[in-house]
Amino acid sequence: MGHDREFNFVKYRIDELNEKTYTYNYTLVGGDSMEAKLQKITYEIKFEQASDGGSISRVTSNYYTDGDFVLKEEDIKAGKEKVMAMYKVVEAYLLQNPDAYS
DSSP, X not given: OOSOOOOSOEEEEEEEEETTTTEXXXXXXXXXXXXXXXXXXXXXEEEEXXXXXXXXXXXXXXXXXXXXXXXXXXXXXXXXXXXXXXHHHHHHHHHHOGGXXX
């Protein structure tokens, strides 16, 4: 994590997809993106209606490490920046192609 490199694969497990509460929980359990001393990362994503008619996405991440291994804050921040860049690409695509999700 935190290094500027591309990944070949990641392995996720979907834990919950709740259409009533607009929540999506999943776990990153493997792949070449994982640090050696990182067991898993869990994510909870919740979508809420914004006052302007759009939506707000809230993401909570929990990192599970082996032993006394401590993730550096800079690595967590770098990972978050990559995810935000991906969100912006998806958002731009969906705004340009509203029929893609209707």
